[in-house]
C-alpha cells in the first residue's frame with residue numbers, strides 16, 4: 678500500500694522538478710504566465726463562492742413600520758387577491774414564483790412591523806436576506822418620517838446586513854390615497870433625515886459594553902448622505918396594494934413584481 682502511494686506521488690515529481698528548474702532559471706515569461714494563471718484561478722474560485730452564497734440566500738424580507746401594508750402586499754404577491762389583514766405578531770413566509778420565463782422561486786418573509794417585535798425578527802432573518810422590500814405608508818409618511826428613517830438607519834448600518842449588501846426596494850405604498858407622498862419626495866426626505874441621524878448617532882457616547890459594536894458608518898464621511906453612497910442598490914417605487922374605492926379593487930404592484938423578477 679505504502680509503495681503504491683509513493684509510486685502515485687512520484688507521478689507528480691517530474692512536473693515539480695520542471696517548475697523548480699524553470700523558477701531557478703527565472704524565466705520571466707513563464708513566471709508571469711504562471712502568476713496570471715493563479716490569479717485567474719483564484720478569481721474564479723472566489724466568484725463561485727460569492728455566487729453560491731447569493732443563490733443560497735433566497736429570502737426577500739418585507740420590512741417596515743406597523744400598518745405600512747406588508748401583509749397585504751405579501752398576500753397580493755402570492756395570490757393576487759385581497760385579504761383582510763391584522764397586525765402581525767409573527768413572521769409569515771412562503772415560496773414565491775417570480776413573474777419571468779425563468780420560473781425561479783424566492784421565499785417571501787413578512788416580518789411584524791410592531792416596534793416591540795420587529796427587532797427580534799430582524800435579528801433572526803437578516804443574515805438570510807437575498808433582498809429587502811422596505812414598505813412605506815406614503816399617506817402617513819409626513820407623520821412617520823422620523824420612525825421610518827430610524828428603522829432604515831438600523832438596517833443600513835447593521836454589519837451583518839452590509840456584509841451581504843442585499844438590494845433594497847423602498848416601496849412607497851398606498852399611492853391610491855390622495856395624501857400619499859411621491860417616491861421622489863420620500864427619497865429626498867429620507868436622505869435628509871438619515872443625514873441628521875448620522876450626525877446625532879455618531880455624537881452619542883458609546884457605553885462601556887460597546888453597544889455600537891455591529892454598527893457601521895452610514896455612507897461617506899464628510900459628505901451629505903445620499904443612497905448612492907451605499908454598497909447595495911437602493912430603488913424607490915410607487916405602488917398600492919388596493920384601490921381607494923374598493924378594498925378588493927385592483928392592486929398596482931407590477932413594478933414590485935418586476936423588481937423581484939430581476940433578483941433571480
Ligand SMILES: Nc1nc2c(ncn2[C@@H]2O[C@H](COP(=O)(O)OP(=O)(O)OP(=O)(O)O)[C@@H](O)[C@H]2O)c(=O)[nH]1
Nearest residue numbers: 744745746747748749762764765790851917918919
Ligand atoms: N388604501 C390603501 N390601504 C392599504 C394599502 N396597503 C395596505 N392597506 C391597508 O393598511 C392596513 C395595514 O395593512 P397591513 O398589510 O396589515 O400592514 P402591515 O405592514 O402588515 O402591518 P403590521 O402587521 O402591523 O406590521 C390594512 O387595513 C390594509 O388594508 C394600500 O395600498 N392602499
